[in-house]
Amino acid sequence: MNYLGDFHFIRPAWLLLLPLALLIWQGWQKSQDPLRGWRDVMDPDLLAALTVGKSSRSSRREAFTLIAWLIAVIVVAGPTWKPEPSPFADDPVPVMIALNADESMDSTDMLPSRMERARLKVADFAVERQGQPLGLLAYAGSAHLVLPPTRDTDIVATMAAEISPAIMPKSGGNLIGALKLAEQTLGSSGGSIVVITDAINVGNEDALVEFRAKNQLPIYFLAIARPETPEFESIQQAAKALRASVVSITPDLDDIQQLVKSTAKAPVSIAAAGKGVRWAEMGWWLVPVLALLSLTSFRRTSNVATSEELRA
Numbered sequence: 001m002n003y004l005g006d007f008h009f010i011r012p013a014w015l016l017l018l019p020l021a022l023l024i025w026q027g028w029q030k031s032q033d034p035l036r037g038w039r040d041v042m043d044p045d046l047l048a049a050l051t052v053g054k055s056s057r058s059s060r061r062e063a064f065t066l067i068a069w070l071i072a073v074i075v076v077a078g079p080t081w082k083p084e085p086s087p088f089a090d091d092p093v094p095v096m097i098a099l100n101a102d103e104s105m106d107s108t109d110m111l112p113s114r115m116e117r118a119r120l121k122v123a124d125f126a127v128e129r130q131g132q133p134l135g136l137l138a139y140a141g142s143a144h145l146v147l148p149p150t151r152d153t154d155i156v157a158t159m160a161a162e163i164s165p166a167i168m169p170k171s172g173g174n175l176i177g178a179l180k181l182a183e184q185t186l187g188s189s190g191g192s193i194v195v196i197t198d199a200i201n202v203g204n205e206d207a208l209v210e211f212r213a214k215n216q217l218p219i220y221f222l223a224i225a226r227p228e229t230p231e232f233e234s235i236q237q238a239a240k241a242l243r244a245s246v247v248s249i250t251p252d253l254d255d256i257q258q259l260v261k262s263t264a265k266a267p268v269s270i271a272a273a274g275k276g277v278r279w280a281e282m283g284w285w286l287v288p289v290l291a292l293l294s295l296t297s298f299r300r301t302s303n304v305a306t307s308e309e310l311r312a
Helices: 012-031 044-050 056-077 114-128 153-160 175-189 205-214 230-242 254-263 283-295 307-311
Strands: 095-100 134-139 143-150 192-197 219-223 245-248
Touching: 012 056, 056 283, 095 114, 095 143, 095 153, 095 175, 114 134, 114 153, 114 192, 114 254, 134 153, 134 175, 143 153, 143 175, 175 192, 175 205, 192 254, 205 230, 219 230, 219 254, 230 245, 245 254
Parallel strands: 095 134, 095 192, 192 219, 219 245
Antiparallel strands: 134 143
16 A cells, blocks of 8 residues: 555645634734733834743643644544445355256266256355355246345255256257346346356357456356266357356365355455545544643633732
């Protein structure tokens, strides 16, 4: 952080009171001068010889009063050099899961089936992101929103367990439709998209490139396919067009933990990022100094008894 370069005042217009404070102080000084009347009619040298000089304690008190006024103006002007922490900094980023439910997911080359393995991975993901925003959509020939991002990740796992090719109204692999629906659901809150699929229809790379050109949300693929198979290669080609990452399915939680770690780095609150930096009020550091200076305005007084009071 460049403290010197970032230093400024939040309300600089209040600094216009500095010369006014000086003028008021000078006027107050003159009004408190007990010799102000004699100064107009007596020679300055003669007046100086006939009077005792002002005490150093009184001079210091007046100087401290001026300094306190100037510091008060500076505090009100809002000196700052430190941005406020973003209110979204500690918020977990939302994730949209796009679950492929095409007929190919019923294949049993991965026991008990690709679909069942995918549903179990959604459940594992929900456990690892317990209490963090997680959404779900299902797609085949068309894309359908199941749940928008919610902190109740248990319900996401429950809903994912009910998704199958049998309930999809249209067969196919409309990945573009799923990505657009996920982007629309996330809106300006930011986040990332995790596509869980066994394959991607080839021939639509141009559409994927066009989608990536218009949208910068991070995209990740969890490949429910064995490496070095045509299905896995199709996922890699789609990921290349989308500049996305591919994670291979594993029998343990390594794949899910990798996805959880990656999606946690996604940007939050894209809309709020354009509203500018909020600067923290740092003038409060001067308040203790102002309080100490204000103590100098107090002076000790003593009661002097009059002659009548002494006689009484």
